Amino acid sequence: MTSFATFHDLADTSVFITGGGSGIGAALTEGFLAQGAKVAFVQRSDASEFVAQISGKYVHDPLCLPCDITDIAALTDAMHTAARAHGPITRLINNAANDTRQDIVDTTVRDWDASQNVNLRPHFFTAQTAAPMMKAAGYGSIVNFSSISYMMGMAGMAGYVTAKAAVTGLTRALARELGPDQIRVNAVMPGWVLTQRQMDLWATPEDLAAHLARQCLPEHLAPRDIVDAVLFLSSQASRMMTGQAMVVDGGVAVSG
Incomplete structure (x- = not known):
């Protein structure tokens, strides 16, 4: 991968990513x-094929921890395993998602709960x-993945759209609560x-x-287009940004 920008303060930091083995997460x-x-x-x-492809390319190899993120106990165990391997986590990227389409008439309670989970x-x-x-490290950055889907009011995926709207509220709440400990919390809102x-x-x-046709920029977004926004929010280059939602969508949604 060729970086568009270099954030020197991210070197040797301990980063934890959910869903980091495919799609946007792999990028x-x-x-x-x-x-x-x-x-x-x-x-x-x-994700073994992905890990094999990038192992040996960089200073550090990735640590893949198989986990179903709906199992919170397993997820927190994985985070502690990561911390033992790499040091305390100071960059957290909540990327994993499931945007399966489903009409309102076909959505069961189980489907709804599964989407929120x-x-x-x-x-x-x-x-x-x-x-x-x-807090122990004296700083940290959390980046939550939201989506412009709720700003567009997209149909056929009510559970997903609702959850992504809630992510921005959660981001604001966490930013307020964790800010006194120099922990920043922001959201990224990708387009399609x-x-x-x-x-x-x-x-x-x-x-x-x-x-x-809805975008200002006449080019479709690829996973690579989201990476530098997340790196920026994770870096001290954005040290006074918290509680914000950064849209990266080619110019579809208006956030200001």
Whole structure:
């Protein structure tokens, strides 16, 4: 990966990423490794091929910890394993998500809860686990992944859209509560990033053309386009930014 920017203070920091073995998460893992960071990530699916591809490319190799993030006990155990391997976590990236489409009439209570258990609940409990480590270190940065989907009012994914709206509220609450300990909490709000999953499941030529017409910039977003925003929010380059939601969507949503 060729970095667009270098954030020297991220070298040798302990970074923990949820869903860091595929899609945007894989780009984030490699982006932090390229900065010289020590990266541990959790992934439910098999990430061995990805780990093999990037091992040996950077100063540090990634630490992959298989984990279902809906199992909070397993998730917190993984964070403590990462801290033992790399030192106390000072950069937390809550990236993992599931944006499966489902009409309102077909959504069961189990479906709704499953969406919140992936798209919202882990963001709180990872922050709860990382906060004491960050406090002891004297600083920390948490980046939560929200989405412009709730600003657009997208249909067919009410559970996901609701969770992503809640992530911005959680981000603001955590920023206020953790700020006295020099822990910053911000959100990134991507637009439609064309991961392989999106291309395989939902990116029809018609929908791609319609979405591109909404953007100011006439180019579709790729996972790589989200990385530098997250690196910036994780770095001391953004030391006085907290409680904010940064939109990276090619100019679809208006946040100010």
